[in-house]
Amino acid sequence: MTERYVRPYVGPESTEHRGVCLYAPNPGESICAVDATRHVLVDSPTYGPVGLASCGDHVAIARATGRVLGEHPFAGVCGLPSTRWSTEGCDLDASGVEPGRG
Incomplete structure (x- = not known):
């Protein structure tokens, strides 16, 4: 049996806001x-800083997609719109300023 090599990559922004692992073996799968269980912040060569939601089985792949800038347990508001990264966990952004406009 031939083993399939999967190169770690960061795909386009996801609209999936459930607290689930977003690993996909190939684009479109x-x-x-x-x-x-883990929220990993990596500096993706393609997208810049990106937060990746991962389960324990795929966290090593998330870490391999770019330089790791931070990591914390995935919980609560992680991955939802209007959240900010924190080393302890994501926080709701109550600034009232739209991302990219402040």
């Missing part, structure tokens, strides 16, 4: 969708 189904995501893992197991409950996310």
